[in-house]
Amino acid sequence: MSRDLRPPVDILHYEIVQEQASALGRMGRTLEQALARLREFDATHALPETPASTQPARRKLVMEAGQALWMFVVQREATGLRDSRHIMRTYNVPAEVQRCMGLAPPSKPGSR
Numbered sequence: 001m002s003r004d005l006r007p008p009v010d011i012l013h014y015e016i017v018q019e020q021a022s023a024l025g026r027m028g029r030t031l032e033q034a035l036a037r038l039r040e041f042d043a044t045h046a047l048p049e050t051p052a053s054t055q056p057a058r059r060k061l062v063m064e065a066g067q068a069l070w071m072f073v074v075q076r077e078a079t080g081l082r083d084s085r086h087i088m089r090t091y092n093v094p095a096e097v098q099r100c101m102g103l104a105p106p107s108k109p110g111s112r
Contacts, residue, residue, distance in 0.1 A: 037065075038094070042058075063103070066099075070101045073101065
């Protein structure tokens with residue numbers, strides 16, 4: 001029978017730090033996936049004759065990436081990591097995604 005002799009506050013602090021690290025990892029992976037979907041879309045639709053009808057789909061991907069970026073930045077700041085320039089460089093976040101970071105997604109008609 002193993003018994004942890006650390007004070008309960010130390011055990012709690014350790015658990016909180018573990019959850020913060022786990023949340024950062026999840027948010028980072030979500031951002032990576034959203035940016036990958038946007039890049040795949042752009043690579044697929046990079047043809048000069050791309051119809052304007054694809055713009056709403058692309059805009060949705062940009063907004064999803066912006067939301068993922070916002071969640072990641074907020075989570076990092078909650079843990080004391082305040083400089084988001086590192087994220088923008090490391091993940092190669094497009095300027096248009098950065099500009100829509102934190103914007104609320106448009107509400108659907110009748111959703112209230």
